[in-house]
Amino acid sequence: MSLANRYSAGEHRFGMVIDIDKCTGCGGCTVACMSENNVGVLYDETDKIRSITWMRVYQVDNGKPFPETQVAFFPRPCLHCEGSHGHHTPCVSVCPATATDYDPQTGIVSQIPTRCIGCRYCVGACPYHARYFNWFDTPWPAGLERPLNPAVAPRMRGVVEKCTFCYHRYQRAKNKAFLGGGKVEEMDYQTACTEACPSGAITFGDLKNPNHKVAQLAQSPECFRLLERLGTNNKVYYRTTREWVRRLADNYLKDEKPGQVAAS
Amino acid sequence: MDDSKFWPQGVTRCKPGAFIAWMVVCLGLLGWAGLSAFLCIFKGLNQTNMNDYFAFGVWIVVDLAIIALGAGAFFTGFMTYVLRRDELKNIINAAVIIGFICYSGAILMLGIDIGQPARGWFGFWHANVHSMLTEVMFCITTYLIVLIVEFIPLILENRQINKVPDLAFFAHHLHRIMIVFAATGTFLSFFHQGSLGGMFGVLYARPFAYRAGIVIWPWTFFLFILSAIASGPSFTTLIVMLTEKVSGRKLTTHKVKMLMGKISAYLLSFYLVLKIADTLYWANVTLPKMGVTFGDLYAGGPYGTYLVWLELGLFGVVPALLLLQRRVRESYGLMALAMVLNCCGAVMNRFVFTIQPLAIPVLPFEKFVGYLPSWQEWGISAGVIAYGLIVFSLAYRYLPVFPQEVELNKG
Amino acid sequence: MLPIVFEWHWDVGHFVFMGLFYLALGIIGGGLALAFKATMQDLCSGKDPHEHGHH
Numbered sequence: 071m072s073l074a075n076r077y078s079a080g081e082h083r084f085g086m087v088i089d090i091d092k093c094t095g096c097g098g099c100t101v102a103c104m105s106e107n108n109v110g111v112l113y114d115e116t117d118k119i120r121s122i123t124w125m126r127v128y129q130v131d132n133g134k135p136f137p138e139t140q141v142a143f144f145p146r147p148c149l150h151c152e153g154s155h156g157h158h159t160p161c162v163s164v165c166p167a168t169a170t171d172y173d174p175q176t177g178i179v180s181q182i183p184t185r186c187i188g189c190r191y192c193v194g195a196c197p198y199h200a201r202y203f204n205w206f207d208t209p210w211p212a213g214l215e216r217p218l219n220p221a222v223a224p225r226m227r228g229v230v231e232k233c234t235f236c237y238h239r240y241q242r243a244k245n246k247a248f249l250g251g252g253k254v255e256e257m258d259y260q261t262a263c264t265e266a267c268p269s270g271a272i273t274f275g276d277l278k279n280p281n282h283k284v285a286q287l288a289q290s291p292e293c294f295r296l297l298e299r300l301g302t303n304n305k306v307y308y309r310t311t312r313e314w315v316r317r318l319a320d321n322y323l324k325d326e327k328p329g330q331v332a333a334s
Numbered sequence: 335m336d337d338s339k340f341w342p343q344g345v346t347r348c349k350p351g352a353f354i355a356w357m358v359v360c361l362g363l364l365g366w367a368g369l370s371a372f373l374c375i376f377k378g379l380n381q382t383n384m385n386d387y388f389a390f391g392v393w394i395v396v397d398l399a400i401i402a403l404g405a406g407a408f409f410t411g412f413m414t415y416v417l418r419r420d421e422l423k424n425i426i427n428a429a430v431i432i433g434f435i436c437y438s439g440a441i442l443m444l445g446i447d448i449g450q451p452a453r454g455w456f457g458f459w460h461a462n463v464h465s466m467l468t469e470v471m472f473c474i475t476t477y478l479i480v481l482i483v484e485f486i487p488l489i490l491e492n493r494q495i496n497k498v499p500d501l502a503f504f505a506h507h508l509h510r511i512m513i514v515f516a517a518t519g520t521f522l523s524f525f526h527q528g529s530l531g532g533m534f535g536v537l538y539a540r541p542f543a544y545r546a547g548i549v550i551w552p553w554t555f556f557l558f559i560l561s562a563i564a565s566g567p568s569f570t571t572l573i574v575m576l577t578e579k580v581s582g583r584k585l586t587t588h589k590v591k592m593l594m595g596k597i598s599a600y601l602l603s604f605y606l607v608l609k610i611a612d613t614l615y616w617a618n619v620t621l622p623k624m625g626v627t628f629g630d631l632y633a634g635g636p637y638g639t640y641l642v643w644l645e646l647g648l649f650g651v652v653p654a655l656l657l658l659q660r661r662v663r664e665s666y667g668l669m670a671l672a673m674v675l676n677c678c679g680a681v682m683n684r685f686v687f688t689i690q691p692l693a694i695p696v697l698p699f700e701k702f703v704g705y706l707p708s709w710q711e712w713g714i715s716a717g718v719i720a721y722g723l724i725v726f727s728l729a730y731r732y733l734p735v736f737p738q739e740v741e742l743n744k745g
Numbered sequence: 746m747l748p749i750v751f752e753w754h755w756d757v758g759h760f761v762f763m764g765l766f767y768l769a770l771g772i773i774g775g776g777l778a779l780a781f782k783a784t785m786q787d788l789c790s791g792k793d794p795h796e797h798g799h800h
Contacts, residue, residue, distance in 0.1 A: 117385075119385035119386055119387055120380070120386060144699065151539075158464065160537065160539040163462075163464050163536070164466070164467060164533075164537075165462050165465055165467075166457040166461070166462055166465045167453070167459075167462065168461070168462040168752060168753065169456075169460070171752040180752065182752065185456060187448050187450050187454060187456050187457065188379075188448045188453075189449075189467065190384075190389035190390065190449070191465075191533070193389035194389040194537065194540070194691070194692055197539040197696035199697075199700070201386070202386055204449070205378065205379055205380040205385070207378065227449070228378060228379065228448075228449025229450060230449075296697065297539065297696060297697065299623070299625050300538060300539045300541075300696075302539055318698045318699050320625060320698070321541075321624060321625035321626050321696075322625045323622060323627065326625065461762075461763075463758045463759050463762040469762070472762075472766050476766065476773070479770075479773055480773060483773065483777065496794075496795075499788065499793075500788060502794035503787045503794050504780060506794070507779070507783040508780045511776050511779060514776045515773065515776055518769050518773055518776075521769065
């Protein structure tokens with residue numbers, strides 16, 4: 071199926087291609103994301119199952135002993151699932167308070183913290199662990215309010231938050247385009263993690279625009295998505311040439327090979 | 335201190351001293367819950383051991399379990415008022431009180447469980463009608479109103495309250511149109527018991543929970559309704575039996591209990607046939623399409639296949655076979671045992687659907703994360719049970735809950 | 746703020762869902778109102794509340 075036809079009608083479908091073979095696991099994307107989106111630092115950041123990292127870098131290995139050991143990294147933002155064949159986005163369809171929504175124009179899954187009641191049903195619905203609950207009040211020690219990004223509201227305790235593909239940057243780009251009388255160009259709207267990646271592993275853009283680099287890259291047979299078989303139909307593509315890495319991106323029965331099975 | 339003039343006409347109750355001592359024990363548990371609730375609201379849900387992997391914990395398990403067990407209220411109400419099984423009038427009051435306790439307890443618990451309790455009403459205001467949870471919220475609250483309406487006439491029948499003519503008339507007129515409330519309650523209860531199951535069945539990105547289904551309803555929708563109405567009557571009967579043992583008085587004839595046992599037996603058997611079919615279809619068709627095998631899902635952590643045998647075998651097939659036999663139902667002890675197993679099955683099913691889908695990693699490179707509730711979580715759970723004990727004890731002491739009690743304890 | 750201000754898409758689901766919900770609430774409310782009305786009538790007519798013979 072061609073790339074654009076995977077998604078429903080709508081002007082844009084913003085997405086990413088992350089080249090795992092280029093990712094060094096430096097964590098620059100995570101830091102840039104936290105800084106851009108006002109994700110605070112908790113008193114105990116070692117408690118990783120309760121801390122907040124919109125862009126999380128997973129380290130994986132091939133399970134072989136030295137010297138055959140190989141390591142790879144899966145940077146994981148919110149994958150902005152669209153869902154397919156009758157399924158909605160896993161999280162959007164379950165939220166009782168319409169606190170998260172799938173934007174039909176951009177394909178971005180939004181989060182409205184001021185509307186979230188904190189039931190965490192969406193956290194359970196997301197298989198990628200892309201959703202984070204604010205278990206704590208984020209401490210903002212004196213002085214730390216100065217580097218806050220005024221375009222993004224910090225969240226309160228007791229609500230869920232997640233990556234928004236830096237939606238505020240899209241709004242800014244649209245404003246700029248409106249004032250300048252033009253259109254939002256590819257480089258006008260880039261996420262913080264994309265800009266921060268020192269090895270250029272992340273490419274961001276409109277998957278529906280054939281002129282965007284991301285739309286060209288995502289068509290490659292070396293590109294795949296996480297847990298594609300579940301039918302989440304997300305918009306973050308990963309690329310690798312290594313078979314074992316690819317096999318880690320989805321669940322396979324013993325006799326199945328990646329690339330040969332269709333989404334359920 | 336003598337409160338005997340508040341007791342129902344013609345019965346005796348334990349001495350006030352003993353009753354107060356019992357209340358103090360329950361209030362102690364409630365105090366523990368109060369402290370836990372205060373901490374959770376004041377300091378936040380970091381007081382629990384839940385985390386981003388275990389977004390739901392013991393509270394949701396208790397919630398779902400008591401709502402399933404409380405289904406005795408709507409189903410007995412349906413049988414009594416809509417299907418006109420008059421002998422069930424002897425147990426319907428107890429069923430309504432238990433239902434009221436279970437539903438109000440669950441709502442109180444959910445109030446602590448959500449991260450922003452003050453925004454609880456957003457589910458109604460910003461309702462997402464596609465979410466099973468929205469349906470649950472709407473139906474549970476509305477059904478609680480029905481249960482309150484069903485409970486009110488019983489409260490008004492207290493010997494002293496009934497002397498007030500306004501209230502006596504009101505109780506009488508509520509009684510007269512009870513069929514309307516019972517029918518509405520049946521409709522609401524049916525849907526939210528189903529939606530609670532649907533909540534998990536629709537999680538298509540969680541292979542352990544996901545089930546195929548028809549139109550918008552996954553099979554769990556129907557299975558949860560069935561398991562709730564199969565275990566609800568058992569639970570109601572068990573509570574009545576427990577009250578009989580504690581008070582040393584006969585409260586209903588054994589025939590009434592046997593009828594409840596029979597209802598449970600048929601519903602449980604029907605449920606098990608469908609549940610086993612569903613499990614087989616899920617294991618052999620649904621899971622392989624997702625690249626997962628049945629064995630994979632039970633390989634990690636403490637949740638092995640023994641849970642399946644427990645839920646469907648010891649807590650499923652065994653009580654069903656027991657309750658189906660008249661000889662078993664005729665025996666007080668054996669029927670109680672079978673009913674306990676039946677209720678354990680419902681609780682276990684709710685546990686399996688709440689905790690296991692979250693515990694099992696879906697991403698191949700994710701790790702298994704453990705979870706044990708904190709004392710604050712246990713506190714709230716214990717508090718709900720204490721709340722139920724208090725309400726039921728007060729109701730038994732002061733309200734004419736059991737119409738046959740006077741007759742059965744003569745002489 | 747009104748829920749329809751943003752991120753709200755009307756569809757037939759709203760009418761089915763809200764329709765059934767408010768119907769159920771209406772039936773409960775109507776039933777209660779009827780019971781109130783009948784109580785008032787009985788009180789005004791000066792009947793003895795305990796001659797109905799209910800348990």
